[in-house]
Amino acid sequence: METIIRFFKDYISWNSLPKIRLTDFIEILILTFVIYNVIVWVKQTRAWILVKGLIVLLILWLFASILNLSVILWIFYKCLNVGIIAVIIVFQPEFRKALEQLGQNHLVTPLFNFNDSKDKGDRFSEKTVADIVKATFELAKAKTGALIVIEKELSLMEFEKTGIAIDSLVSSQLLINIFEHNTPLHDGAVIIKGNRVAAATCYLPLSDNMHLSKELGTRHRAGIGVSEITDCLTVIVSEETGKVSLAMGGSLIRNVDGDYLKNKILSLQSKAPDNKKIKLWKGRSKNERETD
Numbered sequence: 001m002e003t004i005i006r007f008f009k010d011y012i013s014w015n016s017l018p019k020i021r022l023t024d025f026i027e028i029l030i031l032t033f034v035i036y037n038v039i040v041w042v043k044q045t046r047a048w049i050l051v052k053g054l055i056v057l058l059i060l061w062l063f064a065s066i067l068n069l070s071v072i073l074w075i076f077y078k079c080l081n082v083g084i085i086a087v088i089i090v091f092q093p094e095f096r097k098a099l100e101q102l103g104q105n106h107l108v109t110p111l112f113n114f115n116d117s118k119d120k121g122d123r124f125s126e127k128t129v130a131d132i133v134k135a136t137f138e139l140a141k142a143k144t145g146a147l148i149v150i151e152k153e154l155s156l157m158e159f160e161k162t163g164i165a166i167d168s169l170v171s172s173q174l175l176i177n178i179f180e181h182n183t184p185l186h187d188g189a190v191i192i193k194g195n196r197v198a199a200a201t202c203y204l205p206l207s208d209n210m211h212l213s214k215e216l217g218t219r220h221r222a223g224i225g226v227s228e229i230t231d232c233l234t235v236i237v238s239e240e241t242g243k244v245s246l247a248m249g250g251s252l253i254r255n256v257d258g259d260y261l262k263n264k265i266l267s268l269q270s271k272a273p274d275n276k277k278i279k280l281w282k283g284r285s286k287n288e289r290e291t292d
């Protein structure tokens with residue numbers, strides 16, 4: 001009995017328990033957040049197939065280890081380095097997308113948003129909103145294909161650079177003219193920043209979303225693609241059907257009317273209330289992004 005009491009005194013006393021500091025709690029929270037997000041990412045991408053493959057390989061390796069199958073183990077170890085590089089190459093698009101999403105994270109973006117030019121006044125004037133809506137539906141009526149990307153918080157500079165600079169005030173006439181068939185500027189996308197048409201003929205990244213309807217061509221895929229990696233609003237006018245669709249946060253809303261488009265543009269207008277949020281470095285928190 002005495003031995004048992006001594007055991008409890010020696011080993012289950014408060015002194016023998018590891019000390020938990022505040023930093024340990026912080027570490028646990030960070031790790032929980034990271035592991036949860038990695039699991040969600042793995043489930044949402046092709047990486048899930050990779051994980052299943054890795055589990056099969058792990059079982060094989062365990063089997064070979066238990067039975068001491070030296071040749072199989074030797075092959076495993078020799079292939080390990082090449083395998084890691086192969087995985088990085090094959091899953092490069094997924095890794096890229098994950099890093100881009102991390103960069104868009106609500107915690108990170110405000111820290112590194114150096115662009116304070118939009119801190120003053122509204123993003124769009126009433127005329128700009130009305131002209132975008134007017135041009136869109138006139139183009140739709142004439143079944144003229146169009147792709148208009150409206151910038152929100154995240155810069156579209158990298159796509160702007162692929163096109164021809166315009167830097168002109170938005171007007172319905174200008175937009176209609178740009179997308180007119182057989183004119184030098186009609187191909188590609190127009191980028192709108194505030195009240196100005198920044199550039200035309202811009203090339204956008206195509207979405208690789210496999211769940212998109214097969215009837216959607218590259219114009220729609222490009223519109224959705226740019227909305228997956230930035231917080232822009234993309235207006236797509238189908239040349240084939242004359243219907244207007246919107247892409248936001250990687251989702252496509254098809255066949256919208258003028259009021260819906262106007263409200264969506266106005267929703268970009270409302271900037272995040274900077275003064276109510278923690279402003280760490282000349283930055284501003286993003287408005288909530290729309291999902292399906």
Ligand SMILES: Nc1ncnc2c1ncn2[C@@H]1O[C@H](COP(=O)(O)OP(=O)(O)OP(=O)(O)O)[C@@H](O)[C@H]1O
Pocket residue numbers: 145146147186187188189202203204205206215216217218219220221222237238239240241
């Ligand atoms: N990556 C891209 N970036 C910008 N614009 C693009 C891109 N790919 C295609 N486009 C535009 O889309 C046009 C081709 O549209 P396509 O017919 O393939 O698309 P769609 O989605 O079926 O649209 P529509 O209903 O208008 O036919 C091109 O002429 C070009 O203007």
